[in-house]
Each structure stands twice: as structure tokens, then as C-alpha cells.
Amino acid sequence: MVGIDLGSQLAGTTALAVLDGDEVVIRQSEKGKSADDFIQNQLKELSVGSLVGIDAPLSLPEVYSKEALDLTEEPDFHYRECDKKVKAMSPMFLGGLTARAMKLAHHLQQKGLKIFEVYPKMVFQNSIQNREGYKKKWNRILAEEWLCELEAKHGFKLQSGLENWHQFDAVLALTATLRIYRGEAEKVGDENEGVIYF
Template identity: 40%
Template sequence: MTLTHWIGIDYGSKTSGNTVICHHDGQVLQFYDADRRDADAFIIRFIEQVQSASIQHVFIDAPLSLPGVYSQQEGCTNFHYRQCDIALKAMSPMFLGGLTARAMELRQTLTQKHAISVYEVYPKAIALLELKNQYHKKLSKIDFPNLCNLLTAKYPDLHFNEYPRHQHQFDSLLAWLSGYRFIHHQHQIIGEPSEGQVII
């Protein structure tokens, strides 16, 4: 599988413009910021483009399932968090509400209409794994070259024409990197298969 076969997505509210796709074009990693109209339509349009025809997998920073208690899964009693959320200290899919529903609908669309596999990732987890305390949620543009160089030292396939310009682009890179680790069998899996798992 080549580096062009998957994308990483930092997923935001529908009209915020904070959704970003990270994709390797065969030469370098590129970042594509959603417009403020419809982030989900933006993602689908990107995948339907001719140059994106080779995409087989999507790695998205958004919950793709609800706590198992809602589907009467044995042993699941928590109405707010899945086991993967607790392990990663992530936000509740229920608190995220509409974003979770949109992500689940988007996965269904991509899976059924485009035969694309969609996986849940959590950029903060891979950042803490690879960058330790150098990663935080108030990074500025001047931080990204150094952080990208640290990642490139471990993952030489990372090549940039331009470094990320803001946090959402950097988080989409981390989502893409989670995909890289998955494709190369270097990943970790957090959570239960029946309830929801996160790729790190």
C-alpha cells in the first residue's frame, strides 16, 4: 500500500472551518482546510475527486460509536463513556452529541457508498506517545517545524512542502500518522471490539 491510500482527518463542527484533511500526494503531505459551509460534504467531495481515487482508508478524530450500554451489550453500564474513552481520558461521545452523530453517519456513507474503511483515532494519544510534554492544545505556528522534525526523525516517510500552520492541521497530521502506524502494523488498539476501538 502506498502513502497515498489513506487520509487523516481532524474533525470539527459542521460550519466552523476547523475540519482538516491530511493526505500524502505521493511526494509530500498536504493539508486541506474545510470551508465554513459543510465539513461533511467537503470530506466526501475530496474523496470523490479523481486524484483521491486511490484512498482506501480514513482515520478520523471523532467518536464512531456510542457506549455499549445503549445497545444492551453485556457488562456495559456506563451511559457516558466507552472503555476506550476512559483509557484515553477522552471526552464522552454523548457530550460531543451532534459531532458524534455526524461522524457515525459519515462513516456509514463512506463505507457503503465508497467502500472505504473508517477508523477512529485520537491525535492527543499519539502526540503524547511520540512528543511527550512538547505537545499541548495551544501550539502556535512557530512550534510546528520542530515538532514535525521530531516526528520525521522516527518516521522518515514524512515529507513536507509546508509545515502545518495551525493546531487543526497538525492534529490532522497526527491522525494521518496513526494511519501510517496502522498500515505498517506499528499501532496500538484501545477499547473493546464490540463497543468501539481507537487506533493509536
């Protein structure tokens, strides 16, 4: 089982949290190297049926589908229903990241993996009591405190410390994926347009 915080292609900000038994291993892409190649290489050993949660849009608003051509109401060209419900960024605003995420999901599904769009921010809001400081300047002590809450609540243990918010978000993405596996995840959206799990 894997949680992915998908970052810019060459920025070195893509992080993975891989669950092995009850231990979580963190891996992060290198600056200047392809994040997509990094993910493909890291996941090539996963067994068929493994769950992967990706923190990035995996679909576009319904208006861009062939079925939407007959809509009588004014469609939303920017947001999916799931984006509106959790106040997420528009897949259209994220453009290249959305296209990369959709392509990645397609390739991983062809390998027999089960892919889900997850939203770490909602996992965080639903799991952590004192949330002040999230995604501000990196604060290892605060992140480690929050990590202890997640570990106690969800029954996993991180092998090593966290180095940045990307790695923390990968753990949150993994937490959402674990909740999907256990049948505990909340979801919003329309199955025909896109669903976000947390």
C-alpha cells in the same frame, strides 16, 4: 491514506492530511461552508481500500446497543471502555459531532474505504519528546519542530507549513492511520463497542 481532524460543521475547523507517496498535503474547510460536504468532495478520488483515520468518536457506549438490554451490571451511559483508557471525551458529550462522524464513516465505508477512529493526542504523547505548549495558543515554530520529529520518525514530508492546531491534529491523525497500515498502531477498547487507534 488520510487523517481527518473533524471540527464543527460550519466553523471552518475541519482539516485533512492526505498522504500522496511520501508527501502530505493539508486541506481545511472554509468557515460558513459544510465540513461534511468538504470531506466528501476531498475524498471522492480515493481508491477502494484506502485507509481513513478520523479524530472523532465512531460509536456509542455499549448500553445503547440492542445487545446491552440484557446487562446485569450497571452500564456506563457516558463512556466507552476505549474512552476511559485514554481519558477521551465522552461520545455523548460530543453529541452532534459523534453523530456526524458516525454518518460520515458509514458513507465512506459504503464507498469501500477502511475507516478507523484515531486519537491524535495519544499519537502526540507517544511520538514527541518535549510536549509543553500543545493545543495552547497557536505556535507555528513549536508545531514545525514537532512536525520535523514526526516526519523523521514516520518517513513523510509536509508540502507546506501548518497554520493551526487543527492542521497539526490532522497530521497526527494521518500518523495514526499510517501506523495502522504498517501494523505498528496501538489500540484500546472493545471491538463490539469501539476501538481507538494511535
